Amino acid sequence: xxxxxFDPFDTVKYFWSTLGLPQIALESLDLxxxxxxxxxxxxxxxxxxxxxxFSALAAALYWSTRHQVPVPKVTVPLxxxxxxxxxxxLHVLNGKPAPSTWGTIGGLHKTADGYIKMHDIFPNHxxxxxxxxxxxxxxxxxxxxxxxxEWKSVELESxxxxxxxxxxxxxxxxEWDQLPQSKAIGDFPILLKRITDxxxxxxxxxALKNDKCLRGVRVVEMSRVIAAPxxxxxxxxxxxxxxxxxxxxxxxxxxxxxxxxxGKRTVLLDIKRxxxxxxxxxxxxxxxxFIQGYRPGSLAKQGFSSxxxxxxxxxxxxxSLSAYGPDGxxxxxxxxxxxxxxxxxxxxxxxxxxGADEVVRTLPCQAFDHGAGYLLAxxxxxxxxxxxxxxxxxxxxxxxxxxxxxxxSLGQYPDKxxxxxxxxxxxxxVERYLETRMTGFGELKAVKHxxxxxxxxxxxxxxxxPLGSDEPNSTxxxxxxxxxxxxxxxxxxxxxxxxxxxxxxxxHLWKGSFPMSSVPPTVHLGGISNPISVAARVLFFxxxxxxxxxxxxxxxxxxxNRDDMFSTSLAMCLHSAETYAAFMGPTxxxxxxxxxx
Numbered sequence: 001x002x003x004x005x006f007d008p009f010d011t012v013k014y015f016w017s018t019l020g021l022p023q024i025a026l027e028s029l030d031l032x033x034x035x036x037x038x039x040x041x042x043x044x045x046x047x048x049x050x051x052x053x054f055s056a057l058a059a060a061l062y063w064s065t066r067h068q069v070p071v072p073k074v075t076v077p078l079x080x081x082x083x084x085x086x087x088x089x090l091h092v093l094n095g096k097p098a099p100s101t102w103g104t105i106g107g108l109h110k111t112a113d114g115y116i117k118m119h120d121i122f123p124n125h126x127x128x129x130x131x132x133x134x135x136x137x138x139x140x141x142x143x144x145x146x147x148x149x150e151w152k153s154v155e156l157e158s159x160x161x162x163x164x165x166x167x168x169x170x171x172x173x174x175e176w177d178q179l180p181q182s183k184a185i186g187d188f189p190i191l192l193k194r195i196t197d198x199x200x201x202x203x204x205x206x207a208l209k210n211d212k213c214l215r216g217v218r219v220v221e222m223s224r225v226i227a228a229p230x231x232x233x234x235x236x237x238x239x240x241x242x243x244x245x246x247x248x249x250x251x252x253x254x255x256x257x258x259x260x261x262x263g264k265r266t267v268l269l270d271i272k273r274x275x276x277x278x279x280x281x282x283x284x285x286x287x288x289x290f291i292q293g294y295r296p297g298s299l300a301k302q303g304f305s306s307x308x309x310x311x312x313x314x315x316x317x318x319x320s321l322s323a324y325g326p327d328g329x330x331x332x333x334x335x336x337x338x339x340x341x342x343x344x345x346x347x348x349x350x351x352x353x354x355g356a357d358e359v360v361r362t363l364p365c366q367a368f369d370h371g372a373g374y375l376l377a378x379x380x381x382x383x384x385x386x387x388x389x390x391x392x393x394x395x396x397x398x399x400x401x402x403x404x405x406x407x408x409s410l411g412q413y414p415d416k417x418x419x420x421x422x423x424x425x426x427x428x429x430v431e432r433y434l435e436t437r438m439t440g441f442g443e444l445k446a447v448k449h450x451x452x453x454x455x456x457x458x459x460x461x462x463x464x465x466p467l468g469s470d471e472p473n474s475t476x477x478x479x480x481x482x483x484x485x486x487x488x489x490x491x492x493x494x495x496x497x498x499x500x501x502x503x504x505x506x507x508h509l510w511k512g513s514f515p516m517s518s519v520p521p522t523v524h525l526g527g528i529s530n531p532i533s534v535a536a537r538v539l540f541f542x543x544x545x546x547x548x549x550x551x552x553x554x555x556x557x558x559x560x561n562r563d564d565m566f567s568t569s570l571a572m573c574l575h576s577a578e579t580y581a582a583f584m585g586p587t588x589x590x591x592x593x594x595x596x597x
Contacts, residue, residue: 001187004411011050012057015375018188019382025061025071029053032075036421037082041353041412042346044367047403048085049078051374056451056458058381059238063213063456065385073454080450083424083433086365088226088259090427091446097427101255105141108360109148115359116153117342119166122251125334129165132156157343166334170360173345184328189402190379191326193395195306198314200391212239212457217384220245220283221264221291225253225336226366227400228293228321229260230373235289235380236263237449237458243283245269246467257467258439259446263460268468271302279472285313289380293321296331310393317383318395321376325399337369338362340400346408353412354419364423371403440465
């Protein structure tokens with residue numbers, strides 16, 4: 001299907017209608033066009049705005065269904081959406097911009113009959129590629145380039161698929177279209193399939209209507225790199241409790257995780273160990289959604305097939321992200337955004353349109369990763385809606401190649417009109433879209449979520465921290481209010497609350513009243529070893545005294561002795577805040593120092 005005439009709203013409408021969602025919700029969507037972004041003949045800007053808008057509208061639909069009210073207005077400006085499509089490259093940690101995540105020997109290489117692209121950011125992929133080439137671990141890029149000339153492109157690609165390296169042959173559209181894998185990729189980028197016949201159930205809405213759309217939804221995410229983590233991060237931006245499960249035996253990408261870990265609790269589990277496998281199954285039993293970003297079939301071999309998961313949780317939504325989709329001869333092959341661009345003809349077509357005798361021209365961002373992540377999140381929310389209205393559990397599948405096919409179907413900008421646009425080369429170009437927060441790694445300045453929903457909140461409550469910082473707690477945490485309801489997003493004082501809980505100490509509050517004109521001179525730790533009391537009382541102190549964060553932090557003496565249960569302390573903090581908000585009603589403090597810090 002060719003969609004050259006589509007604008008971003010048409011794309012959202014097409015996705016919405018194909019999934020059978022209520023058409024009236026589209027009246028709530030506003031897509032401002034505020035500039036021209038991304039230098040490419042392909043409509044990456046269109047994909048960015050439409051995929052983020054689709055996910056936000058799906059969140060708004062789910063919220064309206066739970067509260068039995070009309071779908072609120074959803075706004076996604078083009079410039080902000082395009083910035084968020086590159087968020088992993090635009091953050092600043094402790095004053096330092098995000099470094100490159102590319103390896104030293106990969107990228108584009110000439111072969112005996114063409115070119116290939118090699119991915120080497122993970123050690124095992126690098127090791128396997130060097131073994132295929134007959135090179136030592138200390139080989140240089142020049143060594144690799146010399147050996148590549150001994151291979152034909154497709155033969156090297158096939159050997160890499162077989163031996164666990166990640167290498168793709170450079171192709172034109174015509175060459176890609178001849179492959180069986182090209183024909184196996186569906187025309188619609190989201191596969192949504194009902195897999196059980198359980199009864200519909202709409203959970204009771206949170207007590208506060210102006211919180212977040214997905215509050216009370218639990219997500220267990222097993223993923224790495226960009227695409228699937230974007231899906232979890234998107235659900236977290238709309239209020240879902242996301243538990244990001246990573247393995248202590250697999251390498252991570254910390255520079256990507258600083259951005260993609262926002263909104264998530266983080267748990268380390270090795271599913272090849274029986275006790276860790278049991279912990280993961282218990283988490284899944286309590287979840288509404290399970291996201292996985294590994295190759296099709298890899299988790300099934302460890303006892304986590306769809307059938308296994310449904311036996312554990314008959315109402316579960318199972319969401320999968322892959323490189324080449326669930327069907328076809330390449331379905332179980334490793335792949336990444338840059339390699340899908342290479343093998344599918346996108347890089348060649350963009351270079352030909354630009355007309356500068358380049359071999360390839362890469363897209364200005366990881367468009368397939370981000371597009372797949374947002375569409376996977378949207379598919380999950382569509383499944384949540386359908387499960388509550390029609391019943392059943394669902395599988396949702398999205399692939400990088402499916403996003404490529406959809407982007408290609410939008411056509412290319414005529415002549416060279418797509419070039420010369422703003423590409424967002426660094427964070428200084430997008431300051432207006434950034435927010436500053438304290439994290440487990442220091443001060444992080446990163447891209448805010450680009451979707452706004454009228455009367456509701458979007459954005460991330462939890463900031464990145466070292467992988468494995470949280471315990472696998474199967475008790476479902478459904479706070480009735482998020483801390484931004486009382487406090488703004490930048491929240492160093494909240495970290496002080498959590499650190500206080502870690503100490504196992506208690507807060508001895510100032511005895512007596514809390515006049516607006518004065519605050520207690522000190523807050524003391526010590527005595528009672530109840531972390532819930534610690535966190536709740538510190539928060540109460542700040543609220544009742546109406547003290548600015550900075551002043552309150554200065555008066556809390558924190559002593560770190562042992563690990564805590566972050567989720568328990570957080571839940572109690574939120575519950576305390578809600579109790580106070582309900583008690584105070586219209587007299588809720590509006591001190592600018594509280595709102596603005």
